Amino acid sequence: MDTHGKSRKAMITVLYWVLVSATLQGCFADIPHFWKKSASRFGSSFVLPVSGNVYPLGYYSVSLSIGRPPKAFDLDIDTGSDLTWVQCDAPCTGCTKPRDSLYKPNNNLVHCENPVCAAVRTSGNQPCKTPNDQCDYEVEYADQGSSLGVLVNDYFSLKSTNGSLLIPHLAFGCGYDQHFPGPISPPPTAGVLGLGNGKASILSQLSSLSVIRNVLGHCLSARGGGFLFFGDDLVPSSKIAWVPMLASSSDKHYAAGPAELLYNGKPTGVKGLQVVFDSGSSYTYLNSKAYQAVLNQVRADLNGKPLKDADEDKSLPICWKGAKPFKSVNEVKNLFKPLTLSFMKGNAQLQLLPEAYLIVTKLGNACLGILNGREVRLGELNVIGDISMQDKMVIYDNEKKQIGWVLANCDRLPNVDRDYNGDFSEPYAADFGMLSPATRFL
Incomplete structure (x- = not known):
């Protein structure tokens, strides 16, 4: 999103945003040791089809499935910020989606005592009064756009290139006050997929679970569309x-x-x-x-x-x-x-x-x-x-x-076209964040 009104995405997080000072270990304290170790078995990548174009849309986006049962949300891909947030089903200002397309929290707020809270709080926020307070966030972008909300955690359904369905429990923002400056219409997406290298990003959280290596890539087609990937399996071995x-x-x-x-x-x-x-x-x-x-x-x-x-x-x-x-x-x-x-x-x-x-x-x-x-x-x-x-x-x-x-040829998904045409094999599913290692679901 820029002041000329040509980009519908957040451009780059303002430089004064506070540096991350905490790790995410506390966010996943309820994960049994069994599941932490089993995560390393995958060693694979996730590939997501991308929609959009530079002109006339002005943004690229992906669809992510969040919650149980999973619900799809379209999110702008933004390597210039690290917090992922979705428009919240709450008294909402600046929310453009109909209510049935908003994210509905379900007793899954992240509390101030959780170390992940320190990764999203800015110096301008009021300090938490008690450890059990909800963790509020406010992110501001260089185009003067912003999102205000509360941190939650929920399940993300991700299909791996090796055929597995993984359902990690990740933290993200539930935004109930969005500000879009200028004369342009608000972006039609449900939120932002923050891909920066801060500790609060989905990429960093997946890496901390040993699900993937901390590598991200995208391939945006000039004809529209493309793909985004987490992990290093799709990184070419030469010519880079x-x-x-x-x-x-x-x-x-x-x-x-x-x-x-x-x-x-x-x-x-x-x-x-x-x-x-x-x-x-x-x-x-x-x-x-x-x-x-x-x-x-x-x-x-x-x-x-x-x-x-x-x-x-x-x-x-x-x-x-x-x-x-x-x-x-x-x-x-x-x-x-x-x-x-x-x-x-x-x-x-x-x-x-x-x-x-x-x-x-x-x-x-x-x-x-x-x-x-x-x-x-x-x-x-x-x-x-x-x-x-x-x-x-x-x-x-x-x-x-x-x-x-x-x-690169960004018009087709690399080596996984067959899988994304509906023939994705699922030998078993691993659910990170479950309280019992005996509980699995697809």
Whole structure:
């Protein structure tokens, strides 16, 4: 979600969000030792089909089944924040879903005494008066959007690539006060799937249960859709460009750098860029200096070419029109040059071809999908959004503290298409968080 109203997702958690100081062990204190050990038997990955696109929807989402019996909720995928929350069936402000599509708590509130509570509470919250108080949360995003609610825990139904159905007991937010700034409509999804590397994320919780390795990846198709995966089974063994995560960055973001900005393979004079990879942003944001350098280079390169400014198109700040409306980026990309982020650490390059920074609007104009980060209060941060991650597998390896990418076909699920067509074998189900190891269910 940005101030131009083009992204319907939370873009990146504000930097002042408090650092996580507690582990999640207390959240799973009721799990018998038997189940903790059996989790390591799976050593597999979970693959989730992704829906959505950069334009015109402005978001990518997945469907997750939560509760007993399971109920499906569509959630925006956001690597820029770590708290997962779902719109709550309670007196609700800013909730856009009909009541039967909201999440209904069932005596499953997380209390303040639980260490997981410390992972979601911000410095602005009032301290708990007693250990048995409910654990309230408030998350704010850089686009000034926010969610206020209470922490709960419930069962998530996850199908593994090895054919198992796992039902871990995980903590997440039940949001009853959502704020969506600007003139745009609220997002149509039921909430946000926080995929950052903070301790409260679903990824971190699954990893702490030894269900999967702490690795996340996504592959977003430029034609819409794609897939998301937890675990490292689907990570290619070669051809990945790896860069180390910045140790100094917030533990809820995936940041790398420093990087130098190149245009058509030539230096722009812009160096030292800190880059955040954020699936919660539809578009890419550069700091003012880098943004102006790109804009100057593109405009100079378009001089004498058959494009004119299309100021009447308000889809994005900078748009161009041709002699006749364009039907796709393929019709106009030959008029633009590639951008490259050259990372000093890891000796890797992230190349952004014109189709990784342009969209064609409903009016048939070509618009620049790179925006000025200053206008959304990002300061010197630079954000690689969905538009620049399309048709690439992007991997966040929290085990080795590195981020990688490789060109990929994101139009089909890797090696599990048959399973997701309804022929998923389920040899047995493991239920993490059950009070009795003798109790299992499918």
